[in-house]
Amino acid sequence: MSAAARLPTWLPVGVSVLAALVLSVIPLPAALAAVRPAWVLLVVVFWNTTLPRRVGVSVAWISGLLLDQLTGTVLGEHALALTLASFGALKLQELVRTFPFWQQGLALLPVFIVYEFVLFWIDGVTGHAVTPLWRWAPVASTTLLWPVMAPALQLLDR
Amino acid sequence: MAKFGDGDVKPLFSKAPPLSLKVLVFVVLSLALMFMDQRLDNLQTMRLALSAIAQPVRWIADFPQSLSSLGDYFESREQLRVENRALRRQQLVLRAKVERLQSLQAENRRIRALLQSAEALKQRVLIAGVLAASPDPYRHYIMLNKGSLDGVYAGQPLIDSHGVMGQVTQVGLMSSVANLITDPNYGVPVEINRDGLQTIAEGGGDGQLRLPYLPTNADIRTGDRLVTSGLGGRYPAGYPVGTVTNVKHKAGQYFLSVRAKPSAHLHQGREVLLVWNDAAGGAGSAAKSPDTPTPAPLSAKP
Numbered sequence: 001m002s003a004a005a006r007l008p009t010w011l012p013v014g015v016s017v018l019a020a021l022v023l024s025v026i027p028l029p030a031a032l033a034a035v036r037p038a039w040v041l042l043v044v045v046f047w048n049t050t051l052p053r054r055v056g057v058s059v060a061w062i063s064g065l066l067l068d069q070l071t072g073t074v075l076g077e078h079a080l081a082l083t084l085a086s087f088g089a090l091k092l093q094e095l096v097r098t099f100p101f102w103q104q105g106l107a108l109l110p111v112f113i114v115y116e117f118v119l120f121w122i123d124g125v126t127g128h129a130v131t132p133l134w135r136w137a138p139v140a141s142t143t144l145l146w147p148v149m150a151p152a153l154q155l156l157d158r
Numbered sequence: 159m160a161k162f163g164d165g166d167v168k169p170l171f172s173k174a175p176p177l178s179l180k181v182l183v184f185v186v187l188s189l190a191l192m193f194m195d196q197r198l199d200n201l202q203t204m205r206l207a208l209s210a211i212a213q214p215v216r217w218i219a220d221f222p223q224s225l226s227s228l229g230d231y232f233e234s235r236e237q238l239r240v241e242n243r244a245l246r247r248q249q250l251v252l253r254a255k256v257e258r259l260q261s262l263q264a265e266n267r268r269i270r271a272l273l274q275s276a277e278a279l280k281q282r283v284l285i286a287g288v289l290a291a292s293p294d295p296y297r298h299y300i301m302l303n304k305g306s307l308d309g310v311y312a313g314q315p316l317i318d319s320h321g322v323m324g325q326v327t328q329v330g331l332m333s334s335v336a337n338l339i340t341d342p343n344y345g346v347p348v349e350i351n352r353d354g355l356q357t358i359a360e361g362g363g364d365g366q367l368r369l370p371y372l373p374t375n376a377d378i379r380t381g382d383r384l385v386t387s388g389l390g391g392r393y394p395a396g397y398p399v400g401t402v403t404n405v406k407h408k409a410g411q412y413f414l415s416v417r418a419k420p421s422a423h424l425h426q427g428r429e430v431l432l433v434w435n436d437a438a439g440g441a442g443s444a445a446k447s448p449d450t451p452t453p454a455p456l457s458a459k460p
Contacts, residue, residue: 018215026219027290056177061184065191069208070215072292072299072328072335075201076191083184090177126196127343128297135296 009054012156016043017063025070034134037141040067040078041085041115045108046153048089049096060086074126081118085111105146112139206306209330216301216333220289282434284308289333291425298341298361299324304432305332313392315433321398321421322346322386323430338424339399340365348399349387353377356387359399359418367400369416374407376414384418394435398422 020039028036040063047055064079071078088111089096096107116139195201286304304310306329314326316336324338337344342363349356355377359367372378382402388395400418407414 021212021215022218025216025290026222033294057180057184061188064188065208066212066215069205069212071294072297072301074192075195075204075208076188079191080185080188083181083188087177087181122192123296126192 009051012153013047013051013055013059016047016153016156017059019043021063021066021070024067035137035141037145038112038115038138040064041082041112042142042145042149043153044082044086045089045111046150048086049093049104049108050154050157052090052093056090057083057086074122077119077122077126080122081115084118085115088114101150102147104150105143108146109139109143112142205328206331209305209333213330213332216289284310284432284434286310286334286430286432288428288430298338298363299327299335300338300430302326302334302336302430302432303332305330305334307331310334310432315393315397315435317397317431317433318422318427318429319431320423321400322393323422323424325392326432336430339367339420339422340424346393346399347387347389348384350378350402351383351385356389359384362417365420365424366403367418367420369402369418370413372414372416374412374414378402378405378414378416380405383421392435394433 017040020043023039024036044055044060044063047059060082061079064077064082065075067078067082068075089108092107092111096104099107116136120135191201284304286302286308289301289303291301292299300323302310302316310326310329312326312329316323316325322339324336324341324344326334326336328335338361339346339359340361340363342361345358345360346367347356348359348369355372357369357371357376359369362368367384369378369384380402384399384402386393386395386397386399398421400420402416402418404417405414406416
């Protein structure tokens, strides 16, 4: 793998992660904010399953750290959640890649749930406990968005 | 399908460290960071560096709002004239009020001097713009466009023209995060304007305030105004905090259940005032003194 071949891979990954970070903090009305999909999770998991040898847990961890800073959570919260989600995605990628897009979202549902659960858990430990059912809405919106976003991100890869 | 040729396929003999090891390292790193950030609170430099990296993202996220404010240029002339006239009238009324206030202030100063009170009357303030409200509906904080470069410090009180909004909890280079008084983890020492009864107002988590530590015989009524008492040294005394909306005594309870509505317009407006609480420790250095460097919340839980 030469350095020249490597550069074009990192460009779409960086741009899409940056876009996901922006979408995660863009101001939304309260009703919409509750169902805001986990954009960074979606993008990181997509690259994990598409280029598993290139985009691994390091990208997940660094994106998570930036997300922590941007959303004002305790440093390491999103980093931990994204690392674990990315680990799950890397384990599932060989299976997931055989599915059509609309089934991939469902196959990755456990990964999304783990991500949201880790956030929920750390929020509880650090004294921001909330338990309404709406807390799980991002899992649903991320899953529903996968069949739309995955083909769009695939265009970036070419 | 060149894609599969250049690196997508798992090599037979990989020299990279195994995935589970990497995951373990990152998990331990995250846990260590969380512990240091939450318990030891010694990650200020790392937060500064991260906030510098994250700043462009915030600018981009804020861009649509700057665009919408461009629309203000195209307000119709008639509308501006009507507004102008109304503002002129208002200014006249306000000026009269200010003149009265000035005389009152002078009188107040004289009386205070008589009392030999050392309270500072002039307060240093800084206007900060609100960059964003919490993207998470379950947390009550806002981000401001002023940071340590402007002298903002952790624990600094935040007000708008109607009352106390909250306090700064994290400071970046050019931005900072401030908790609102409605956050359930924070409390404000208040007193009731009518009779001087002192207590603590906690965030209710639902945009309201609670006063959980009032005994059942406390003299408090619906409509009472709450102002900061200045105790605890974080908030300057005398700023409006809220109005009591509901006083209830449940049979068998030792404390009243009192709710209040915040005076500050917490989710409106794009500008807030950062106040230097000189009265607490004198000469503006109070905030930078070594005993208050952390954003430790005014812990209301006894």
